[in-house]
Amino acid sequence: MGFYRLLLTLLIPLLTLMGLTRVARGRETRADFWQRMGVAPGGLETGARSIWLHAASMGELASAESILRLMLARDPELHILITTNSTTGRALAQKWQLPRTQARLAPFDTRWAAKRLIRAWRIAGLVVMESELWPNRLRTVAQADLPVIVLGARLSRRTARGWRRFTWISRPLLADVRWLLPQDKGSRRRFRSLGLSGDRMGDVTNLKALYTPSGRAGPDEALRNAFDRESTWLAASTHPGEDQMILKAHRIARESWPELTLILAPRHVERAEKIRGLAEERGLDVAQRTRHETCETGGVYLADTMGEMPVFYELARICFVAGSLINRGGHTPFEPAAHGCALLHGPYTSNFREIYRRLDTSGGAFQASTSKDIADLLLELRDGERRSSLAHRSAEICAQSGSPEPIVARILSLIAA
Known part of the structure; x- marks a missing residue:
């Protein structure tokens, strides 16, 4: 421990310089700097x-x-x-x-x-x-x-x-x-x-299994009215390599279900402009959250804000949990299930292996590996009774986790x- 403390002491000038550089470049404020230094005011x-x-x-x-x-x-x-x-x-x-x-x-x-x-x-x-x-x-x-x-x-x-x-x-x-x-x-x-x-x-x-909707503000009235939840699906927390597959699946499914609308929420919001370009290249109408644009029925709503995922869960009845079409281990199924979403996911689910195994074997989620697989499942869930049944089963299985x-x-x- 003595060596660790000595090493950290020697690094403090470098860390201080890095902090001042972030402030000078506008990445953080002076108050942020003093909090990192441990000398900001405050207390009980x-x-x-x-x-x-x-x-x-x-x-x-x-x-x-x-x-x-x-x-x-x-x-x-x-x-x-x-x-x-x-x-x-x-x-x-x-x-x-x-x-x-x-x-x-x-x-x-x-x-x-x-x-x-x-x-x-x-x-x-x-x-x-x-x-x-x-x-x-x-x-x-x-x-x-x-x-x-x-x-x-x-x-x-x-x-x-x-x-x-x-x-x-x-x-x-x-x-x-x-x-x-x-x-x-x-x-x-x-x-x-x-x-x-x-x-x-x-x-x-798994602490994510303990998730319950907090009751804090969900979609406002205007946003909720802009989406028909029963014909809206969400691709939650997508990574590079997944967006193209999601957009292709949307195009395929929309041929038979024209009112189907996609909310695409990237894991890293700085990719929003690139994703918008990918959608427009495919002839899809795009509305962007940060631009305060209105989404057209059958279009793509780009959810490029942070900390609002519960809002988007409330707007969509079907959720494709991303990070699972590529080898990223998949994201949590507990949150969308708690908000009443029917669950779809890709083959890579190592981050939540046990719950996805239970969901898949007990009829609480469907797995897809390709754009066509996703589109086929979306069209299967066009049936309202089938969609509601899957959402109920998804919530039931996830709620058993603690x-x-x-x-x-x-x-x-x-x-x-």
Whole structure:
């Protein structure tokens, strides 16, 4: 640990210069810079207490939303400090508008920055998401006799091999963890092999399975009126290589179902203009969310905003879960299923292998590998009864995957101990 601290100390001038460069180029504000340096103002009044939840960015943070909402409901005196490595993650937390919650950029992993946050925000415990195990942060919290909790912990084979070579970091790191919830069986085995005892580990839990619609604002009236949900399908979180296949499938299906409308939501919104060009090359009418354009029936609505996926789930009855037509492992089926979407997906589903296996074998989702496959399934789901039946089955199977209640109860008991 001493070498890690020395190395980080030597890197601080470089990190500071990088931060100032981002400010000079307009990528971040001065307030962002001071948050990363750990010296931005803010804190809680005497008597209050906070849970500090840290996540890397939007994806990791999104899986914690149901847990955060339930914690705040269960303990009306509790405050939450959310830190993220990215400005997009912070923006997502701010968009939730949770009561008694503040969101900031995470400071660099120095002990003095962690101590300052603990004092200023009256931290009662640290919850970290997935693989955000920063040594100084964890050690500082643990030495203050506060619980360190890891949710959705992920440890790949490659990372585990590295940890075995650098036990001078991994051993004290795991010693600081009070409770860890692994996200898959492989991660659980690897954490055990590195010395984390079974009594400090919970059951294997995929946090994305705990998703429930939050009840926050969905589509406004004008947007909802612009789409007939029963003849709208959504391609959610597409990657390069998938957009062309989705657009081709839409063209094929529309020949027999002319009123079918596509909402295409790219995983990375900066690709929107390129996707628009691909659609126009194929003779498709395109409307773009950020341009405030109105989508024509049978056209393509380019959903190029961040943090609005629940809005688009509410506008479409059929959802093709992307990241699965190419080898990206597929994205979550739990969110679209919870919003009443009938599920389609591609062959690459390693990120959610077990739930997709259950969906496919129990009639809760259909798999497609080509544009024609997708088009054929869309036309099969033109039948309203068939479409409703699949959406119901999708929701039913995904809802069987767990509840945030036991997790929240354990967290609250640990910070109260």
